[in-house]
Amino acid sequence: MNKKYIVFDCDCTFGVENCDVDDGLALMYLLGCEEAKVLGVTATYGNNSLPVVWKALHTLLCDLEREDIPVKRGGETKGEYESEASDFLVDMANRYPGKLSVLATGSLTNLCGAYEKDNLFFHKVKEIVLMGGITSPLVFEKKVMDELNFSCDPYASWCVLTKGENVSIVTGNNCLKVLFTRAEYRERLFKTENPAAVYIREKTDYWFGYNEEDYGIEGFYNWDVTAAVYLMHPELFADQKDRYRVTEEALHSGFLYRIEDGNCVLNLPEIREEHLFKNNIYKAWMNVSFE
Numbered sequence: 475m476n477k478k479y480i481v482f483d484c485d486c487t488f489g490v491e492n493c494d495v496d497d498g499l500a501l502m503y504l505l506g507c508e509e510a511k512v513l514g515v516t517a518t519y520g521n522n523s524l525p526v527v528w529k530a531l532h533t534l535l536c537d538l539e540r541e542d543i544p545v546k547r548g549g550e551t552k553g554e555y556e557s558e559a560s561d562f563l564v565d566m567a568n569r570y571p572g573k574l575s576v577l578a579t580g581s582l583t584n585l586c587g588a589y590e591k592d593n594l595f596f597h598k599v600k601e602i603v604l605m606g607g608i609t610s611p612l613v614f615e616k617k618v619m620d621e622l623n624f625s626c627d628p629y630a631s632w633c634v635l636t637k638g639e640n641v642s643i644v645t646g647n648n649c650l651k652v653l654f655t656r657a658e659y660r661e662r663l664f665k666t667e668n669p670a671a672v673y674i675r676e677k678t679d680y681w682f683g684y685n686e687e688d689y690g691i692e693g694f695y696n697w698d699v700t701a702a703v704y705l706m707h708p709e710l711f712a713d714q715k716d717r718y719r720v721t722e723e724a725l726h727s728g729f730l731y732r733i734e735d736g737n738c739v740l741n742l743p744e745i746r747e748e749h750l751f752k753n754n755i756y757k758a759w760m761n762v763s764f765e
Contacts, residue, residue, distance in 0.1 A: 476509060477509055477510070477511045478509060478510050478511065478575050478705070478706065479511050479513055479566075479570045479573050479574050479575060480504060480510055480511065480512050480513060480574075480575045480576070480577060480705070481512075481513055481514055481515070481516060481562070481563055481566050481574065481575075481576050481577070482500070482501060482504060482512060482514075482515045482516070482577050482578075482579075483515075483516040483518055483548070483559070483563070483576060483577065483578040483579070483580065483582075483584050483585060484497040484500070484501070484515065484516075484517070484518065484527075484531075484577075484578070484579045484580050484698070485497060485517075485518050485519055485520030485521045485522065485527050485579065485580030485581065486498050486501065486515075486517070486521075486527055486530050486531045486534065487521040487522050487526065487527060487530050488501075488530055488534050488677065488678075489530055489533055489534065489677055490521075490522060490526060490530050492684060493521055493522055493526075494521045494681075494697075495677065495678045495681050496579075496694075496696050496697050496698040496699055497521070497579055497580070497698050498530070498534050498677070499674070499678070499696060499698070499699050499759070500577070500579060500696075500698040500699045500701065500702040501515065501534065502538070502670065502674070502758075502759055502762050503699050503702045503703065503706075503755060503758045503759060504577075504702055504706070504758075505538065505540065505762050506670070506757075506758035506759055506760070506761035506762040507706050507758050507761075508761070509706065510706060512543055513544075513566050513570075513574075514543060514544035514545065514546060514562055514566065515531055515535075515543060515544070515545050515546070516545075516546045516548050516559035516560075516562060516563060516584050517531055517545060517546065517547055517548050517559060518548045518549070518559070518578075518580040518581045518582075518583055518584050519548075519549075519550060519551065519580065519581055519583070519626065520580035520581045520622055520623055520626050521580065521622070523550070524547070524548065524549075524550040527580075528545075528547060531545050532545060537673065538762065538764065539764055544562070546558045546559040546561075546562040547559060548560070548583060548584040548587070549583040549584060549587060551583075552581070552583060552626060552627035552628075552629070552630065553583075553627070553629070554583060554587075555583065555586055555587035555590045555591075555630075556587060556590075556591075557584060557587055559584040559587070560584050560585075560587030560588045560590070560591055561591065563576070563584060563585065563587075563588035563595070564588050564591050564592045564595055567588070567592070567595050567598040567599050568592075568598065571598045572598065572600055573600055574598070574599050574600055575599075575600055575601050575602075575603070575705060576599055576601070576602045576603070577603050577604075577701060577702060577705050578602065578603070578604050578605070578606075578634075579604070579605040579606070579623065579697070579698040579701055580623055580626070581623060581626035581627045581630065582604070582606075582623070582624065582626075582627060582630040582631045582633075582634045583626070583627045583630045585602070585630065585633075585634050585638075586627070586629070586630030586633045586634060587630075589633055589634070589637060596634075596637055596638045596639050597639060599638075599639070599640075600640070601640045601641075601642070601705075602634065602638050602639075602640065602641045602642070603641075603642050603643075603644070603701050603702075603704055603705040604623075604634070604641065604642070604643045604644065604701065605623060605643075605644045605649075605697050605698045605700065605701035606621065606622075606623030606624040606631070606643065606645070606646075606728065607621065607623070607624045607631075607643050607645045607646065607728050607729070607730045608621045608645055608646045608647055608727075608728050608729060608730070609645055609647050609729070609730055609731075609732070609742070610647055612646050612647065612650075614689040614690055614691055615689065615690025615691070616688065616689050616690040617688070617689060619646070619689060620727075620728075621646060621727060621728025621729075622728075623728065624725050624728040625725060625726055625727055625728040628722045628723075628725035628726050629722055631722075631725045631728075632720060632721065632722045632725055635718075635720045635730075635738055635740065636720055636737060636738045641738075641740055641741065642704060642708075642713075642740075642741040642742075642743055643730070643740055643741065643742050644697070644700050644701040644704055644742075644743065645730070645742055646697065646728075648700075648742060648743070648744050648745070649695045649696070649697050649700050650695060651744065651745045651748065652695070652696070652700070652745055652748050652751055652752065653691070653692075653693040653694070653695060654693050654694055654695070654696055654752075655692060655693040656679075656682045656692075656693060658752075659675075659679075659682070659693075660675075662756050663675045663756075666760075668760050669762075669764040670759050670760055670761075670762040670764070671759070671760060673764075674759060681694050682694060696755070699755060700745070703751065703754060703755060704743050706758075707754055708743065710745065710746055710747070710750055710751050710754060711743035711744060711745055711746055712743065712744050712746055713741050713743050714741060714742045714743060714744055715739060715740070715741045716732050716736075716739070716740070716742070717732065717733060717734060717735070717736035717737075717738070717739055718730050718731060718732050718733065718736040718737075718738055718739075718740050719731045719732075719733045719735075719736040719737060720736070720737060720738055720740075730742075
């Protein structure tokens with residue numbers, strides 16, 4: 475079995491009232507993948523402030539009895555590039571040259587910080603998978619959803635997208651292909667006493683109500699989990715590599731513009747088949763051990 479050595483850079487708010495749950499679900503997905511070796515988690519901001527994310531990550535890992543996984547504190551705001559998180563990313567890239575995978579699902583401040591510390595950081599990393607960015611507005615029944623990852627620190631996002639090597643982006647638009655409905659969720663998670671299923675349903679069921687009330691979405695999209703699935707099982711996706719014009723100005727709203735004379739090549743993978751994609755997620759979640 476070929477192991478993937480992963481640092482997960484995220485703005486986890488799993489378990490925080492009225493906040494997104496998908497970072498925590500993405501971490502659980504990785505922990506349920508036998509071929510994934512999570513070297514550490516680096517905390518960033520986005521869904522909430524860094525102190526809230528920091529506490530949520532420690533609570534989640536404590537609940538999962540995985541306090542052996544290092545958690546490193548990142549920059550608290552855009553432009554704060556010196557942090558233990560950026561130092562850890564550089565250290566892991568040096569320890570696993572050509573083997574390190576980075577999954578980033580919040581602001582990209584920590585990744586930019588790693589590059590600022592070591593300009594060869596991106597060259598040493600095997601692959602970078604991001605959740606963020608949009609190619610068209612995310613319009614829902616009740617309101618438009620803002621892009622909340624690349625826009626947090628536009629310069630950092632520009633840095634990662636234009637200087638990074640082998641960068642794949644699971645955009646907000648490409649996540650819309652698969653909706654997780656409450657009925658299906660309950661069918662898959664409520665009819666078992668698997669400890670992981672019990673934990674997920676207790677911690678996340680409220681999220682359906684939030685999405686319906688705020689956006690008119692009859693379910694929710696597993697934004698960050700989708701990026702984690704692409705990292706571990708790219709065969710479930712169709713790669714879409716093209717040239718993009720990436721500017722700091724456009725990234726204030728998270729926009730990526732495909733254009734022939736673009737300044738970087740990016741891969742925006744699309745989910746191939748909903749059934750296989752969902753089965754893979756539920757299988758990994760059910761494989762999370764609480765021992």
